Amino acid sequence: MDRKESPTGRGQSLGAFLAEHASLGAVSFHMPGHKGADFFVRNGYGEKIKRLAEWDITEIFGADNLFQPESVIRRTMQKYERLYETRRSYLLINGSSAGIIASILASVRRGGRLIMARNCHKSVFNALSLGGIEPVYLRPQVDDRYGVAAEVRACDVAALLDSEPQAAAVILASPNYYGICSDIAAIARETHKRGKLLIVDQAHGAHLKFFANHAAALPRDPDHTKGGLRFPLPAEAQGADLVINSTHKTLASFTQTAVLNVCSDRIDCTLLEDGLQMLQSSSPSYPLMATLDFNADLLAEKGLELMEQWRNDLLWFYEKAANIRGLSLMKGRLMDPSKINLDMSACGLDGDRLERELIKRRIFPELVSGDIVMCMTGIGNTSSDYEKLLAALAELSERSKTAEIASDPRAAKAGGKTRASLCAGADYAVQLEFCGIPKERERISLEQAAGRVCAMSLIPYPPGIPLVCPGERLTEKTVSSLLALRQAGRKVIGVDEELCIWAGKA
Ligand SMILES: Cc1ncc(COP(=O)(O)O)c(C=O)c1O
The missing domain is CATH 3.40.640.10 (Type I PLP-dependent aspartate aminotransferase-like (Major domain))
Structure with missing residues (x-):
């Protein structure tokens, strides 16, 4: 998927993109947690949300001050x-x-x-x-x-x-x-x-x-x-x-x-x-x-009701999802179950492919990393959002029984090979040599950067965690991980359009 452009409108302005996206009626399993205006309407805040433009004031008389709050x-x-x-x-x-x-x-x-x-x-x-x-x-x-x-x-x-x-x-x-x-x-x-x-x-x-x-x-x-x-x-x-x-x-x-x-x-x-x-x-x-x-x-007025609804929806989803062949869900002792981490590599779908399939069905997840697609649920998700996600996963699992999914050339990559993928954690476990933050810097091609000391952070986004910090020496492995991310169309802050980075002067 070309992550730079929306599937429908190339060359759109920001406003046009936002309007078009809002008109899709898409299911949001990404930030923010309210998931759109409907949440406020359902909970009696619809009128207030409509009036936000009128409430766009400054520190006039009576409006208090964020930095010396008194009223x-x-x-x-x-x-x-x-x-x-x-x-x-x-x-x-x-x-x-x-x-x-x-x-x-x-x-x-x-x-x-x-x-x-x-x-x-x-x-x-x-x-x-x-x-x-x-x-x-x-x-x-x-x-x-x-x-x-x-x-x-x-x-x-x-x-x-x-x-x-x-x-x-x-x-x-x-x-x-x-x-x-x-x-x-x-x-x-x-x-x-x-x-x-x-x-x-x-x-x-x-x-x-x-x-x-x-x-x-x-x-x-x-x-x-x-x-x-x-x-x-x-x-x-x-x-x-x-x-x-x-x-x-x-x-x-x-x-x-x-x-x-x-x-x-x-x-x-x-x-x-x-x-x-x-x-x-x-x-x-x-x-x-x-x-x-x-x-x-x-939260004060309706916290119990809202949390109960959210929890029941999650419970329903996890119970049903356990029956979908080829779908596994991340589990653990100290997991926050509101993050639904999906893995359908057993069906021949790596994370990128699964994300594309979900987006085709107007379901937008938060994060993809290797085989894992993370759906971030929030207070504003409705039962119907979970139903749509479950139906999409069940359909994908069914389709994978036919040759349709397995014949995708990208599927060959899946099935666990991309697990332990970069920016998910494994790459962060590698200790890069810290050589001190360079005083002088130059722009160099990432391809030739192994062995060089980074002058600026290199940050895959999401999750927004620096893979390389200023002063750390790049290894062959880190360079190839970064190149793979960029080739997959992902954003890495610090790696520019021409695949160059800033490094200490050689
Ligand atoms: C772990 C973590 N901490 C902090 C932040 C920053 O939060 P904010 O976007 O509210 O500034 C993020 C953003 O995604 C995050 O993932």
């Missing part, structure tokens, strides 16, 4: 403080990215050290550059069954904390992009035992708190792998000091909104606020903040 904005923050049970909740309008950077800058002094999972989001790497902070990498395990980065183990965190006593804080993503969580309670214990701070990038898990809030009221299921559903606990309830939630990814606020939660008294909120005002626009969008307010109200 209306402060009250929305307080709604989140109640919902997440935090000491302080900050509204973010530059995504979790801004919250992550501010959290790091408030936790690690300039020139200090940060213990970080190597598969962290690029915002963590940006914080290193901005704060002159040195990383100490934690290498997550790789789950060989799926070729994706697995959990970060508390014992590995403890070992690094002991060998790097100067490190001020630990950061990791939980859930990661695929929904795999880490044991935050155990990691928090090890971190706090040594007097350090724990920051959890929960960008993909803003909803976990609400499943946990209603766990007592929802039907109890023993175990996700045995047909039931169990949601991991949110980091807020497990002892993390700072937790950053992209409410836009799975809940109902608009893209770019997020919430930064302060959960302990170990945090210097003045430093945090200073960082936030540096990193966010000085003209924060009132319509975006309004959607954070709607999201908080919806």
Whole structure:
């Protein structure tokens, strides 16, 4: 699939593309979590959403100020403080990215050290550059069954904390992009035992708190792998000091909104606020903040009902999907089941092919990596979305019995060979030599870049995790992985249209 252009309109403008896409009536298994205007209409917020253009104001009299909130904005923050049970909740309008950077800058002094999972989001790497902070990498395990980065183990965190006593804080993503969580309670214990701070990038898990809030009221299921559903606990309830939630990814606020939660008294909120005002626009969008307010109200008013519906839909889907021949679903001890990770390689469909087949049926997933296609469910998905996904998968499984799918030349690649694929985790497990960030740089062809030191991050997108960081030496394997990604039509930030990158001067 040519990922640069929509299948129908080549050379369209952005507006035309958005209008056309909206008219498709497509099923969204990608961000944002609200999945479109219908969600707001169904839940009594249709009129408010229509009026967002009128609400696009600035800091006029009475409108408060995001960077010194005392009235209306402060009250929305307080709604989140109640919902997440935090000491302080900050509204973010530059995504979790801004919250992550501010959290790091408030936790690690300039020139200090940060213990970080190597598969962290690029915002963590940006914080290193901005704060002159040195990383100490934690290498997550790789789950060989799926070729994706697995959990970060508390014992590995403890070992690094002991060998790097100067490190001020630990950061990791939980859930990661695929929904795999880490044991935050155990990691928090090890971190706090040594007097350090724990920051959890929960960008993909803003909803976990609400499943946990209603766990007592929802039907109890023993175990996700045995047909039931169990949601991991949110980091807020497990002892993390700072937790950053992209409410836009799975809940109902608009893209770019997020919430930064302060959960302990170990945090210097003045430093945090200073960082936030540096990193966010000085003209924060009132319509975006309004959607954070709607999201908080919806969760307070209808949280139980919405979570119950979402959970029942997932339960229904997982139960039915278990009967589809050739479909396997990623499972695990600490999985967030709201991320549906599909693998139909046994039917001759690698991830790219499966994604194309779903898109042909107007079902748009979030992420493809090797054999895995990740469908990101959200608060706004309807039962009919899950039914359509299930019907498409059942049809593909049936068709694969005939020669139709197996005869596709690309199918030869599938069947497990692309597992452990790049940008899913396996490539992040490879330790690249760090040679220092080059002072002078030149543009070179990626094909000839093995052995050269990278001057800028190379970031496959999604998932937005740098495969190579500035100062790291490229290997033959990493170069060929990057070339394969570009040849598959994927975006790699840092590799330009002519397949060139910036490297240290030879
Ligand atoms: C693990 C992780 N953390 C943080 C972010 C940044 O979140 P936002 O898009 O809200 O800035 C992302 C974005 O996809 C992500 O995948």
